Amino acid sequence: MLEVADLNAWYGKSHILRGVNFRVGAGEIVSLLGRNGVGRSTTVKTIMGEVEPKGSILFKGKQIVGKKSYEIAQLGIGCVPENRDIFPGLTVRQNLLLGMKNTKGSSRWTMDEMFAMFPNLGERADVAGGVLSGGEQQMLCMCRTLMGDPELIMIDEPTEGLAPKVVEQVGLLLQEIASRGVSILLVEQKLTIALRISQRLYVMGHGQIVYEGTPASLMQADEVRREWLEV
Numbered sequence: 001m002l003e004v005a006d007l008n009a010w011y012g013k014s015h016i017l018r019g020v021n022f023r024v025g026a027g028e029i030v031s032l033l034g035r036n037g038v039g040r041s042t043t044v045k046t047i048m049g050e051v052e053p054k055g056s057i058l059f060k061g062k063q064i065v066g067k068k069s070y071e072i073a074q075l076g077i078g079c080v081p082e083n084r085d086i087f088p089g090l091t092v093r094q095n096l097l098l099g100m101k102n103t104k105g106s107s108r109w110t111m112d113e114m115f116a117m118f119p120n121l122g123e124r125a126d127v128a129g130g131v132l133s134g135g136e137q138q139m140l141c142m143c144r145t146l147m148g149d150p151e152l153i154m155i156d157e158p159t160e161g162l163a164p165k166v167v168e169q170v171g172l173l174l175q176e177i178a179s180r181g182v183s184i185l186l187v188e189q190k191l192t193i194a195l196r197i198s199q200r201l202y203v204m205g206h207g208q209i210v211y212e213g214t215p216a217s218l219m220q221a222d223e224v225r226r227e228w229l230e231v
Helices: 041-048 068-073 091-098 111-119 119-123 136-144 164-179 192-195 215-220 223-227
Strands: 002-011 014-024 028-032 053-059 077-080 154-156 181-190 200-205 208-213
Touching: 002 041, 014 028, 014 041, 014 053, 014 181, 014 208, 028 041, 028 164, 028 192, 041 154, 041 181, 041 192, 068 136, 077 136, 091 111, 091 200, 111 119, 111 136, 111 215, 119 136, 136 154, 136 164, 164 181, 164 192, 181 192, 192 215, 200 215, 200 223, 208 215, 215 223
Parallel strands: 028 181, 028 200, 077 154, 154 181
Antiparallel strands: 002 014, 002 053, 200 208
8 A cells, every 4th residue: 555665755954754665555544653753743754755865765656756645645545644634723624624535435434423432522512613623523524534535644653642542432433443444654653552453563763664573573672662662
């Protein structure tokens, strides 16, 4: 589904991504782990065309390097940024409607399904997004992205600052997304949710992939966790 090879990116003269390589298969949940500042969010932004890269990014076998962000989204890649980028002056319902793409085919997701999975959003459908709690805004951002019916969704730190109950909801939603054939690239700092729902994971350090394996293998790799993950 997604193949990233020898990906490099800069902010000004700062070399942030240094030859990053990873892949995400169809219907697979893959986590990208690491401490803050190692390049995980930059990786997502680079794939979405927000940062100019050098290297290769293949989506369904086709090169997307050089495409605009809206073109990449139209190809079937959705992105949930870490800043919960909703439209605060619009209602929950209006935010979801803005996420829809004009397609002739039927979508995997409907607004009614979003409200069924997250009753709080349904109850506040006509409330402005800006007055929602942090957890509700995160749910709204994820649901709005799903309304665009992506084939791959990249989610950056979805559990940051959320209560444990909401974190559990996020985990269940991610598993539901994957069960419908949507691939997921999950950027996380917390090991708990990533270990529970991922098929494979990568650990990033200093702008490079320093480890690749399964959740079970990472649990056995004490040195990797100490050097690259634990605070």
